[in-house]
Amino acid sequence: MLLRRVMEHVKAQNWTAVAIDFVIVVFGVFIGIQLGNWNQSRADASLERDFLAKIVVDLQSDAQNLQSGIDMADINVRAAYYTLDQAGLAPASTITLPVDVAVIPGGQLDVAAPADMSDEDKRHLWALAVVRLYPGQSSTAFDTLMATGRLDLIRDHDLVTKLQAYRAQWEDIEAAQTTTFRAFRNQAVFIGQKQGFSPFAAIPEEEFVALVRDTPELAGTLRTMMEYSVLHGQVLQRTRQTTLDLLRSLGAEEAPYSPPGQPNH
Known part of the structure; x- marks a missing residue:
């Protein structure tokens, strides 16, 4: 018309x-x-809110998984330290790296002497020293956002940069867990098998301590596992701090902590 x-x-x-x-x-x-x-704009804003809410859930899951990993690393250190101390083998009180790295300021970490172990723990010193938990990132929301090519939905460019750096930080952790921490764990399990016990074996404390005292290979394995557990715990602790910082920047809080489940050995 x-x-x-x-x-x-x-x-x-x-x-x-x-x-x-x-x-x-x-x-x-x-x-x-x-x-x-x-x-x-309204549709994009709605999608942004949905993705950020899902990213918060993923970050809360990361914080819990990382805390479980930190707790498990602490158990590993305590069991190895206690065994070496009982065997009179003077476990290291500090771990010093030859170069400074970002996750270890000053290149040195203290190894605190543990409190006394429970009677039940003393029957499982080998298991507590070698069984590990390797946290993995909960990245479904961010990975989906990357796959759709819609990072532009998040209007806070500084937040996008932080999330990308966080993803890279996790990739470094997962690579280290695969190539270093798991490798030492596997070697330790093999050495234990040569002595006739499995990762979850219950062994009388006196028998196990005497075996460690008289077997340099086993003692060296426990030292190595303890030292790398300290490093692993520090890496996880620094990453958890990054996770909490991201949650705060999103106006969210950490989810209530759940105790560790069965360790991923």
Whole structure:
């Protein structure tokens, strides 16, 4: 109808009416575009809220998994330290790296002497020293956002940078767990098998301590496991702090902590 009216005005050379019709058309197109942009902005804002809520859930899960890993590393250190101490083999009180690294300020870590072990723990010193827990990242939400190519949904560019750095930090942890920490654990299990016991074996404390005292290979294995457990725990602790910082930047809190389940040995 509008096009027919414009043609009639052109034929009648009513240029004022033509100009008014043109303005009406342009204004209508402009309003249509603005409404489309507004609707798209609302949809994008809704998607952003959904993704950020899911990222918060993932971060809360990470915080719990990391704390479980830290707790398990502490158990590993305590069991190995106690055994070496009882065997009179003077466990290390500090671990010093030859170079400074970001996760270990000053390149040195203290190894605290543990409190006395329970009677039940003393029957499982080998298990508590070698069984490990290797946390993995809960990254479903961020990975989905990356896969869809819609990182632009998150309008806070600083937050995007932090999330990307956090993902890279986890990749480093998972690589270290695969290539270093698991490798030493596997070697320790093999050495224990040569002595006739499994990772979950219950061994009388006196028998186990005497065996460690008289078997340099076993004693060296416990030292190595203790020292790398200290390093592993520190790496997990620093990553957990990053996780909590991200949660705070998103206005969220850490989820209530659940005790560790069965360790991933």
